[in-house]
Amino acid sequence: MSILRKAVAVVVLAVSFVADLFFSSFAVARLVLSPRIETHPAIVMVPVAVERPWAVALFAYFTSLTPGSTCLHVADDRRTLYLHVLDTRDPAATIARFKRLYERPIAELER
């Protein structure tokens, strides 16, 4: 059963990644092409719930891969990611979105 669950997690990860890639690419494109550039950049701290090194690395990888956010630094104890987000008015919502889209399937993979 655990293999089946992991396969489902991989598919969920891939689908949410592709969807997010397109969605946020268009968001960045709209931002860039708008006549007046109004970005709300921020550096947000994302607490990490997964523990193994490869799972943290995977989380950082996926957050960096989506347009509009880049992982700048992983804390030495691997408990926090520092992301630079291009356009966010509500950092808490951004963090929740990342956790929902990527961390949950990764935690599923890790188990």
Add this chain to the structure above:
Amino acid sequence: MIDLQLVAAILSVVLCVALGLAGWRMVRGPSFADRFVAFDMLTAVAVAFSALTAVSTGRSAFLDIALGLSLINFVATAAFAVFLERKGGGR
């Protein structure tokens, strides 16, 4: 029927605009980080150009060039990042 060579030619002209903009940013700076980001962009445009050339000439060997360029791009970015960390910012 769509004339593929015409399509490739038109898209190449559009890519030239992107090339020019990225080149302007690379020349203009103002900091090293800007230039390296622009360099990254230039390599992406080069990969796109070689892929388009594969369409317009019908020689798929140009796709191999795209693969090679994207390999080199990563190494170059990593080297630039290490250089920037060592040297610090400025001009």
Add this chain to the structure above:
Amino acid sequence: MIVLGVAMLALGVGFLLVAAIGLVRLPDPFQRMHSATKAGTLGTSLIVLGVLLLDQTARLSTGLLTILFLLLTLPIGAQLLGRAAYLSGARMEGVDDDPLADVLDRAEAKPTDRPD
């Protein structure tokens, strides 16, 4: 098939153009990085996909490897560049509180680093 391929080529070139425009218009290196590396790589991947659809002689493995490699290395390159830019004290606009400041040693920005 051909229409789909041409549409992908056009979309990819459009993304590259948008990335280049963002490179010129956005105010600081970090935001420019978002525009250039992400949208640029998505555009390139779309173009390679389009070529695979259009060109029958193109080997599928080469194109897919190119896309895979782009996707694999993009976040690593972005993270390295972003961290290096942060450490080197590149100009950062609009960020009010900076939780990274206690963690990483950020160099002073040069006074000559004028906005542009």
